Amino acid sequence: MGIxxxxxGVYVMAGSLLLGALGGLLGxxxxxxxxxLLGDVLSHAALPGIVLSFIFLGxxxxxxxxxxxxxxxxxxxxxxxxxxxxxxxxxxxxxxxVLSWFFGIGILFLSYLKRMENVxxxxxxxxxxxxxxxxxxLDVVLIGTVFGxxxxxxxxxxxxxxxxxxxxxxxHVMGVNHRFNxxxxxVIFSFGIVISLQAVGVVLTAALFIxxxxxxxxxxxxxxATVLWxxxxxxxxxxxxxxxxxxxxxxxxxxxxxxxxxxxxxxxxLFSKKGFLMKMLEGFRxxxxxxxxxxVLSCYRMMESGDCPExxxxxxxxxxxxxxxxxxxxxxxxxxxxxxxxGQWVLSKGxxxxxxxxxxxxxxxxxxxxxKLSMDAGKVxxxxxxxxxILTDEMVVRLEKMLGNPKVDPHGxxxxx
Amino acid sequence: xxILIIVFLAAISCSLLGALVFLRREAMLVDAIxxxxxxxxxxxxxxxxxxxxxxxxxxxxLFAFLAVMIMKFLATRIRVSKESVIxxxxxxxxxxxxxxxxxxxxxVHLDQDAVIYGSVEFAGFNRxxxxxxxxxxxxxxxxxxxVLLNFGFVTLFxxxxxxxxxxxxxxxxxxxxxxxxxxxxLFLVTLTAVVAFEVMGSIMVLGLFAxxxxxxxxxxxxxxxxxxxxxxxxxxxxxLGFWWAFAGDLSIGGAVITVLGGIFVMIWGLLxxxxxFRKG
Numbered sequence: 001m002g003i004x005x006x007x008x009g010v011y012v013m014a015g016s017l018l019l020g021a022l023g024g025l026l027g028x029x030x031x032x033x034x035x036x037l038l039g040d041v042l043s044h045a046a047l048p049g050i051v052l053s054f055i056f057l058g059x060x061x062x063x064x065x066x067x068x069x070x071x072x073x074x075x076x077x078x079x080x081x082x083x084x085x086x087x088x089x090x091x092x093x094x095x096x097x098v099l100s101w102f103f104g105i106g107i108l109f110l111s112y113l114k115r116m117e118n119v120x121x122x123x124x125x126x127x128x129x130x131x132x133x134x135x136x137x138l139d140v141v142l143i144g145t146v147f148g149x150x151x152x153x154x155x156x157x158x159x160x161x162x163x164x165x166x167x168x169x170x171x172h173v174m175g176v177n178h179r180f181n182x183x184x185x186x187v188i189f190s191f192g193i194v195i196s197l198q199a200v201g202v203v204l205t206a207a208l209f210i211x212x213x214x215x216x217x218x219x220x221x222x223x224x225a226t227v228l229w230x231x232x233x234x235x236x237x238x239x240x241x242x243x244x245x246x247x248x249x250x251x252x253x254x255x256x257x258x259x260x261x262x263x264x265x266x267x268x269x270l271f272s273k274k275g276f277l278m279k280m281l282e283g284f285r286x287x288x289x290x291x292x293x294x295x296v297l298s299c300y301r302m303m304e305s306g307d308c309p310e311x312x313x314x315x316x317x318x319x320x321x322x323x324x325x326x327x328x329x330x331x332x333x334x335x336x337x338x339x340x341x342x343g344q345w346v347l348s349k350g351x352x353x354x355x356x357x358x359x360x361x362x363x364x365x366x367x368x369x370x371x372k373l374s375m376d377a378g379k380v381x382x383x384x385x386x387x388x389x390i391l392t393d394e395m396v397v398r399l400e401k402m403l404g405n406p407k408v409d410p411h412g413x414x415x416x417x
Numbered sequence: 418x419x420i421l422i423i424v425f426l427a428a429i430s431c432s433l434l435g436a437l438v439f440l441r442r443e444a445m446l447v448d449a450i451x452x453x454x455x456x457x458x459x460x461x462x463x464x465x466x467x468x469x470x471x472x473x474x475x476x477x478x479l480f481a482f483l484a485v486m487i488m489k490f491l492a493t494r495i496r497v498s499k500e501s502v503i504x505x506x507x508x509x510x511x512x513x514x515x516x517x518x519x520x521x522x523x524x525v526h527l528d529q530d531a532v533i534y535g536s537v538e539f540a541g542f543n544r545x546x547x548x549x550x551x552x553x554x555x556x557x558x559x560x561x562x563x564v565l566l567n568f569g570f571v572t573l574f575x576x577x578x579x580x581x582x583x584x585x586x587x588x589x590x591x592x593x594x595x596x597x598x599x600x601x602x603l604f605l606v607t608l609t610a611v612v613a614f615e616v617m618g619s620i621m622v623l624g625l626f627a628x629x630x631x632x633x634x635x636x637x638x639x640x641x642x643x644x645x646x647x648x649x650x651x652x653x654x655x656x657l658g659f660w661w662a663f664a665g666d667l668s669i670g671g672a673v674i675t676v677l678g679g680i681f682v683m684i685w686g687l688l689x690x691x692x693x694f695r696k697g
Binding site: 031034036039040044083086087088089090092093095096097099100101102103105106107108109110111112115129203204206207210213214217218250251252254255256258259265269276 | 439442443444445447448452491494495496497498500501502503504505508509511512513515516519520618619620621623624626627628630631634635662665666667668670671672673674675677678681685688689
């Protein structure tokens with residue numbers, strides 16, 4: 001059974017796609033303005049408005065419901081503002097107070113509604129738990145309109161919004177009417193939240209506006225790229241989640257969309273170029289390189305001082321953690337820095353050359369520290385221990401030139417050019 | 418009658434702890450925890466298929482702890498505000514919980530409605546039986562334990578908690594067991610949220626934590642004052658709410674929270690009025 005064999009399958013898919021895009025777009029600005037959880041408050045605070053319009057109308061009339069939700073959401077936002085402005089209670093406390101209070105009122109109204117005889121409250125559960133499967137053409141048009149408004153606002157006011165996010169005071173000085181822009185952005189944001197409730201549900205709507213945005217912020221470097229990524233992630237999450245929930249009838253849409261969005265977040269945070277695993281891998285690679293370079297260096301030094309003229313490389317020259325040692329030794333063999341001759345490992349010709357290059361970096365840096373930075377000759381060795389792994393060939397050439405082709409290091413050891 | 422006792426116990430346990438959490442500016446963390454325990458509850462349910470097991474608590478706590486650890490980890494690694502990190506983590510946990518419920522709905526007597534609305538109305542029928550002896554509603558026992566634990570914790574560590582709320586770094590520097598206390602607060606918040614969640618629903622639990630604490634915070638500047646006022650407000654609110662719900666056949670949780678919010682707004686307005694009056 002394909003998804004499009006369901007009567008409203010097209011609307012469900014289109015609506016979820018637009019919903020994801022909407023959340024992605026508005027979420028970026030909400031998260032950057034530290035209003036991520038405001039979405040959570042607004043979605044919970046919409047409940048009394050929804051239930052009240054149900055009570056008065058006695059039936060499900062989408063535009064009126066959304067209006068009710070919007071009004072009670074707005075009142076909650078104003079109340080938070082007032083509490084923060086006039087008491088010692090801070091933002092998070094005010095949010096917790098208003099969120100739970102409004103939701104409690106909503107539940108109270110709901111219990112009243114359930115007792116009324118001529119009203120069926122079945123549509124309300126959709127708002128609390130989310131059910132995209134019931135999406136109709138009207139929903140899609142509404143979501144599309146809000147998304148269009150959002151895109152329009154962002155495009156027209158791009159410069160002002162960017163300035164406002166970057167530095168409110170600066171934006172003010174620059175003559176940007178940030179109050180107007182902020183209010184407009186918040187109004188569109190509330191619209192977006194309210195319109196998502198039906199598909200995603202009260203608890204999980206916030207995720208639609210937070211998760212893709214944070215994922216994109218982790219990945220991208222400019223605001224443009226962030227917005228584009230965020231919208232993309234939102235759309236993928238929306239469509240995939242909605243598809244799963246329609247295919248497996250008993251899976252609520254909100255939950256499946258949010259699970260998909262969270263999976264994208266986890267993947268990006270772990271495996272993207274800036275991801276934690278990639279960072280760890282990078283660090284590991286560096287430790288491996290330091291480890292085998294040090295092994296070559298100590299072998300070279302022993303040869304130079306005549307302790308070990310046959311250049312034997314024992315495995316215990318390779319230092320570091322178990323895994324680092326293992327990989328570093330493999331690197332030595334693979335890069336042909338060592339070779340197996342007469343029953344033992346010795347430094348190859350390439351290894352010898354490599355060691356010479358490294359020792360040159362080390363000693364040049366020592367000279368630089370001692371002569372140019374006037375550091376104590378006794379201290380320079382330790383500093384050079386790190387730098388020998390970082391200096392590039394080009395830097396060596398320039399360093400040598402600047403130092404006037406020195407022949408010995410501060411300890412009197414030879415520098416071979 | 419037993420329902421009123423259950424509501425009272427929930428109010429006391431939540432408002433005591435709520436005051437601490439509120440003063441530490443971690444009110445939204447309670448929201449996050451009360452949602453993040455959901456997958457734990459479902460897993461425990463799948464294993465023991467009954468709510469009357471300590472198992473249930475262990476799993477809930479494991480998941481809450483996991484969520485808080487992930488939040489802490491992400492907060493240091495990702496350059497977005499702390500609240501966005503909270504938002505990501507708890508919604509992910511809750512969504513997984515909802516998915517699990519929906520996939521196993523046939524076998525488990527646990528549905529979404531109960532998660533959101535709670536069911537204090539039926540808590541009286543859910544009785545604790547030990548060796549065949551009926552010991553009364555189970556919620557009274559579990560919430561009673563929560564009250565005792567929270568009360569014991571606050572009285573035992575009052576001085577430490579006071580110092581810690583005022584300045585955590587200072588508390589560390591004079592050798593107070595701050596890590597242990599943080600762990601205990603997290604543990605007790607989870608325990609209380611899970612026990613109260615069963616009767617109040619996951620969102621109204623937040624109200625029991627935050628509303629009395631906010632009222633107490635407006636009325637007093639000392640920790641003791643906030644604690645006392647919070648508990649008082651919790652009790653008054655739950656009594657009035659219970660009475661209202663009983664008289665009007667409404668949702669008890671909804672009525673209690675609505676009344677508590679009303680009391681908060683009244684305190685707020687009264688203080689504003691007094692300020693205005695004094696200024697002339």
